[in-house]
Each structure stands twice: as structure tokens, then as C-alpha cells.
Amino acid sequence: xxxxxxxxxxxxxxxxxxxxxxxxxxxxxxxxxxxxxxxxxxxxxxxxxxxxxxxxxxxxxxxxxxxxxxxxxxxxxxxxxxxxxxxxxxxxxxxxxxxxxxxxxxxxxxxxxxxxxxxxxxxxxxx
Numbered sequence: 001x002x003x004x005x006x007x008x009x010x011x012x013x014x015x016x017x018x019x020x021x022x023x024x025x026x027x028x029x030x031x032x033x034x035x036x037x038x039x040x041x042x043x044x045x046x047x048x049x050x051x052x053x054x055x056x057x058x059x060x061x062x063x064x065x066x067x068x069x070x071x072x073x074x075x076x077x078x079x080x081x082x083x084x085x086x087x088x089x090x091x092x093x094x095x096x097x098x099x100x101x102x103x104x105x106x107x108x109x110x111x112x113x114x115x116x117x118x119x120x121x122x123x124x125x126x127x
Contacts, residue, residue: 053080063093 051067068082
């Protein structure tokens with residue numbers, strides 16, 4: 001067993017503080033820092049575009065989404081013209097998922113259920 005004083009860490013003595021009782025725990029509540037003011041600026045090359053096609057690739061480091069427009073050329077031929085690829089960290093992808101879930105739910109509450117074409121749902125593993 002060591003003779004180290006548990007109140008000394010890395011050579012610095014800690015003040016002796018009594019262990020808080022259940023009645024005094026309300027004083028230990030940490031305050032949540034205020035949210036910073038956010039200023040949105042568009043970059044000089046900022047653009048908006050319509051996409052009706054999104055493809056996704058995922059690896060351990062990021063999610064890569066490719067946006068494009070899909071045009072049906074014939075009954076058996078579809079052409080997709082990709083125009084933008086976006087990399088997201090896994091954390092940003094999960095945050096985006098939450099935003100999409102919240103906004104799709106709000107949209108469906110206001111306008112009704114969004115129906116998906118069953119032909120566009122992946123039937124098996126996606127690589």
C-alpha cells in the first residue's frame with residue numbers, strides 16, 4: 001500500500017472540501033454555456049441546385065454524398081447527372097439525420113405521408 005496522500009495530485013495539494021450532502025447537491029449543478037451568435041455568410045462560389053438523386057458511400061472516416069438530377073430516358077434507361085459531392089464526418093451525418101427526421105415529420109404532419117416509389121428502395125446490400 002502506498003503512503004501517497006490522495007489529496008495531493010502531481011505535487012499540488014488540493015484544498016480539503018467536505019463531501020457534499022444530498023441537501024447541498026443543488027449547488028453543484030453546472031450551468032450550460034450560452035450558445036454563440038452564429039453569422040451565416042455565403043462563399044463567393046455558393047450555389048443552390050435541385051437534386052432528385054443522392055448516392056452515398058460510407059467508410060470509417062466519413063460519409064460521402066453525391067447529388068445529381070435523374071432523368072428517365074426510356075422505360076429501361078435512366079440517366080443521372082451528378083453535380084456535387086459532399087463529405088460529412090460521422091457526427092455531422094448523424095446530426096443531419098436528426099434534422100431530416102424532424103423536418104420530414106413536420107412536413108408529413110402538415111401535408112400527409114410521403115410515399116416512396118418501391119422501385120427506388122434498395123432491395124439488397126448496397127456497396
